Amino acid sequence: MTGFPRYAIYFAAGADSALSRFGAELLGYDAYTGNEVPFPAGASRVAPDWRDVSADPRKYGFHATLKAPMALAPGKTETELVAACATFAGKARPIPSIRPVVDSISGFIAVIPAEPVGALQQLAADCVREFDCFRPALTAEDRARRKPERLPERQRDYLDRWGYPYVMEEFRFHMTLTGRLDAERRGPILEMLRARFATLDLDTLAIDRIALFKQDDAEARFRIIGEWALAR
Template sequence: MTQLEKMRWVLFYVFIVLFVLIVGSTVWVIFFSSNGWNSQDKAFITKIFVGEVGLSVIALFYGLFNLKNVQNQEAFSRMSTEIQIAASDTFYVKTHPRSQHPKFFSEVEELIPKSKNITLIAVGLNLLWEKHIVDLLIRRAQEGACNVTVCMGNTASPHVEDRFIEEEMEWNRPQVGRSGVDRNIRALVERLQASGNPRNFKFVLFEHYPTFATLMFDDDLFIYPYGYQSLGNTSPIFHVRNDGGDQANFFLENARKIVSDSIPASDLISVRKNRKFRSDDWILAAVYIIPSQDSRIYQFGSSVLGYDIYRAQAIPASQDLTFARECVGESAEYGFHATLADALYFSSEQQIERVRAEVRFLSQEFKPFHLDGLEPAVSPHDGRAAIIRAQDSSGTVESIHHELVSRVYRLAVSSTYLTGQTTKALPGDGQRAQMMLERYGSPFILENFMLHFTVCGSCPEEATSGIVDGVRQKMGGILRERVFVDQIVLVTKRPGQSRWTIEESFPLCGPRWP
């Protein structure tokens, strides 16, 4: 009951009470009072009384029926408003209590045969547990009647792995989990290959932390959230429709970005089957320390290598450095630098953007520092390489390197070491080296990491010591200088490029640096 209705009833009851008092007072005055009314006066007062009663009864009935009528009008108005709202809400359709509900699966089976564009985005995508649904999707794609995009979680991504870890934290352990999703990815890749890889069927893997699944059948969208420590198949699933509004466009654009930023599932499976697999479309990226362009050590090192990475220009050989230039090898492609993160392969520009964001955030955690103790030497990792070793007493290089191993190495699809796209020597069959290669793509990381600048990477082993002596002599007083490091640099080598170039430099501006 509304406040207005309550007020009307209060006024009604007040009227009844006053009416009873007036009637009672009139009757008492006419018939029981001792004021000496004569019969003519009583007759006149009685007529007035009867008229008052009649008017009161009319007023009472009008009030009752009018109140009821007002209630009916308000009820009708509310119902009309609800109907109008329902008619105007073309976005929301209904909700299923869980994403694995039989009614939802039945609805999907009805939508697939008549949909022309289907996009399915979820970590494990429980729809694909049903063989007849997979068969139907592939057949529709083969016939050219439907464009199908399946986007699942890359189980090798540390961000997707976070989701699997959360699901393992509660007593309700997942029945499928990471290993089950791995099996489903591999099975679908093999199934598509057996079906001739229909060009209308796109299978990719996302690498971000998932927040909700999106299943789209033309204009019918199904959304279910990934609750904290809750399995996705226990979440309610919301059926909405693309009505062209802002709400629908939000989910459509989100799905487009996820698919755009995902990697081909076939690449992941190919790498797992053959560690030397490499796609010509992949992009190389690394993170370096590159001394200031004006520093004497950078000018010397760039002159030896014959490449200025800041300007992306070749440097003509000088007469006094000819002895070293002949032994530079592939080092000339990289430019003068000290490695923080090795040359890693990424499958898309979106992955490069992710690396860029990781390095930017990391640069904000450290302040500038100095390198000293410069000393030419034969590399302990490769007897053919002449290097300049350096020391960092602040521990910054070690910290940044460890952070990059955690943040960036596992985002990569492969590395130059794994694919054999480097002339650098690899260690033997040691267990540690194999473990580091398999998991991170490089054997020279963590406790085997060594801060150094490479100047000659392809020396005849018997001549390396002599070249090191020559480098030491040519450097002279540079060896006593300190190298100021106030930035870390993301470098890339894209398909078709012969040399590495600077993608972006990130100033070290940690919390204790103004």
């Protein structure tokens, strides 16, 4: 069984940013404070069951995955992981910038880049590689939970190598807003989310920081325990 606590390295917009407020309101949870947030009225008008629609991403907080959730490998400590995050952020690198849009991805709705950005793919790959020493070996149970028989060969290989199938060429940046939706439900919800997102007037988004999220146990939500600006 997956161990706890679990940690993840994510992108999260700054605590005071309009994008963070947008995500926290729609998920009903602020990962910076650990507090619940009232849903916007418009969400429940389009989807009276909005709490259920947003239940899956609420557990993780509004984020984009860079290094997927993991327990710590034997001998590794939270203090060491925090120090590694600071070291990683301190290495000068090109700062990716995306043109963010709200769209459907694999059946759920998320904030995604309008077009691929090579520097973002590189940042995600660097996170996967450099933090992998903190990840324990993949157990047979955790591997089976990913249903490897349903994955394409490359994703299956990545699952075995990195403990997560959606890395390297398979990485797709997304900040999730809903769980998976049937096609007939997706249209009105997508329209509502795009309209709300348009009010942010966010033409570009710099992926200029990493955040360390922690989940204490299986029932807990992830919360942010540290964040670092990336050195340019």
